[in-house]
Amino acid sequence: MDTNAVLLRFVLLSALFPTNIFCQSGKNVNSLLTYLFTTEGYNKKVRPLTDQSQAVDVSVDFYLNSVIEFDEQDESLKTSGFLSCSWTDQYLTWTPSAYNNINELFIPQDDIWKPDISLRNTFKSFTGLGASYLNAYVTSAGTVEWNPYQVLESTCSVDITYFPFDTQTCELKFTAWSYSKAHVELNQGSRGVQLEEYVENSAWKLVETSAREINTDEAAVFFTLKLKRRPIFYIINAILPVVFLSLLNIFTFLLPVSSGERASYAVTVFLSLAVFLTIIANELPKNSEKTSLLSVYLMLMSSLSTFIVILSIAEVRIATRNANTKPVTKIYMIVIKIAHFITCKTCKKSVTPAKVSTPKACKRLDLEDHITWTEAVDAIDIVSFWFSLLFTFLCTLILGAVAVNGDT
Numbered sequence: 001m002d003t004n005a006v007l008l009r010f011v012l013l014s015a016l017f018p019t020n021i022f023c024q025s026g027k028n029v030n031s032l033l034t035y036l037f038t039t040e041g042y043n044k045k046v047r048p049l050t051d052q053s054q055a056v057d058v059s060v061d062f063y064l065n066s067v068i069e070f071d072e073q074d075e076s077l078k079t080s081g082f083l084s085c086s087w088t089d090q091y092l093t094w095t096p097s098a099y100n101n102i103n104e105l106f107i108p109q110d111d112i113w114k115p116d117i118s119l120r121n122t123f124k125s126f127t128g129l130g131a132s133y134l135n136a137y138v139t140s141a142g143t144v145e146w147n148p149y150q151v152l153e154s155t156c157s158v159d160i161t162y163f164p165f166d167t168q169t170c171e172l173k174f175t176a177w178s179y180s181k182a183h184v185e186l187n188q189g190s191r192g193v194q195l196e197e198y199v200e201n202s203a204w205k206l207v208e209t210s211a212r213e214i215n216t217d218e219a220a221v222f223f224t225l226k227l228k229r230r231p232i233f234y235i236i237n238a239i240l241p242v243v244f245l246s247l248l249n250i251f252t253f254l255l256p257v258s259s260g261e262r263a264s265y266a267v268t269v270f271l272s273l274a275v276f277l278t279i280i281a282n283e284l285p286k287n288s289e290k291t292s293l294l295s296v297y298l299m300l301m302s303s304l305s306t307f308i309v310i311l312s313i314a315e316v317r318i319a320t321r322n323a324n325t326k327p328v329t330k331i332y333m334i335v336i337k338i339a340h341f342i343t344c345k346t347c348k349k350s351v352t353p354a355k356v357s358t359p360k361a362c363k364r365l366d367l368e369d370h371i372t373w374t375e376a377v378d379a380i381d382i383v384s385f386w387f388s389l390l391f392t393f394l395c396t397l398i399l400g401a402v403a404v405n406g407d408t
Contacts, residue, residue: 028099028100028102029102035099036091036092037111044111044113046113047183047184048087048092050090050091055183055185056115056183056184056185057087057187058117058176058184058185058187058219059190060187061188061190061191061192062081062082062172063084063147064194064206065079065080065081065082065197065199066198067079067206067225068151070168070201070204072283072284072285075157077123077156077170077225079151079154079172080152081149082148083174084145085114085146086144087143088144090142091142096140108134109131109134109136112136112138114130115176115179116177117129117186118174119174120173120175121155121173123154123155130148130150134149160285160291161290162292162404163229163234163292164229164233164238164239164294165229165404165406166229167228167229168226169224171222172222172224174222174223175219176220179219180219182217183219184219186220187213188211192210192211193224193225195209203229203233204228204230205230206227208224209223209224210224211224238280239294242294245301246273246304246392249270249392250388250389252308253385253388254381258319263312267309269308270302270305270306274302277298280294280295280298293402304391308384315377318376318380319373319374320373323371326373328372328373332376335383336375338383339379339380340379343382
């Protein structure tokens with residue numbers, strides 16, 4: 001097909017299907033920028049309203065990317081994400097047809113007016129959002145969209161009562177620092193906290209988000225994150241070992257006094273509990289406002305262990321007494337009778353109904369019988385064993401149920 005035929009076909013198509021074909025060049029963009037910043041004399045120090053008595057309406061949404069770290073000791077939360085801010089700049093408007101139909105521009109954020117939005121409850125340093133190399137999106141109608149990406153470190157008050165089954169609520173407080181609500185009004189956007197690109201944290205589960213704006217003279221918007229701890233790590237590495245040590249604590253009374261190892265065994269268990277108490281204390285914030293139920297449980301078990309150590313040492317001395325020169329007193333007789341009652345109930349469960357009616361099934365204690373101090377120590381062991389078992393069971397059951405269900 002020759003050149004004339006191609007040209008004729010192009011003319012016919014243009015006549016049948018008329019379209020506006022524009023070729024936007026760098027000169028067009030340069031002319032537009034010259035018009036806005038030189039001819040019109042755009043000044044980023046002036047609020048973008050022709051009527052300066054009005055407030056600039058800024059819509060703010062938050063796109064959360066990830067929860068990087070939640071430090072309970074420092075009571076700080078590190079997150080990554082960006083704000084989606086939009087407003088109308090009446091000094092950044094133009095007629096698209098005058099510049100080859102340019103409808104949008106990307107302008108460095110430091111070249112135009114923007115609200116000095118900052119994280120109010122910052123943990124380390126107070127800095128503005130964004131960076132000089134980031135651009136703002138501007139349309140011919142003056143709509144400005146600014147999306148500053150940031151790694152945010154904010155303060156967060158920690159409630160450790162139900163650790164490690166706790167749920168923490170943290171707020172990110174963004175404010176236009178230099179402006180009051182009469183000059184800049186920050187409004188919660190229609191989307192609130194967006195999780196389109198959110199990456200789950202291995203230690204914390206994001207269970208709820210919300211956004212709100214405050215109705216005071218301050219221009220501010222708050223984004224709330226509700227985080228629930230994933231407790232499996234602490235269950236395996238802290239709670240189960242403590243429960244096992246508590247059981248070992250009880251079995252001190254099954255070790256005969258004559259073995260000579262009871263006191264050392266009891267002290268070893270006590271020191272093990274003290275080590276776990278130190279480890280857990282290092283995981284919690286150093287404040288006195290709230291007390292962890294796990295710390296309470298450890299203190300109760302440590303108190304029981306202290307009681308067992310003292311009792312074990314006392315039993316070693318009691319066992320060396322001579323019943324002929326120093327008879328067993330009435331107080332010990334009561335303990336012996338309680339121990340005999342406990343063992344008799346166990347005995348009745350182990351025999352058949354026909355044998356239960358036999359008086360010889362369980363021998364009753366005659367207080368006039370000759371009782372040795374070794375028998376008194378054995379009775380103390382029986383009573384102490386069942387008391388410690390009941391105490392440990394109730395503490396574990398009650399505190400565990402409250403911790404698991406208390407923060408739901």
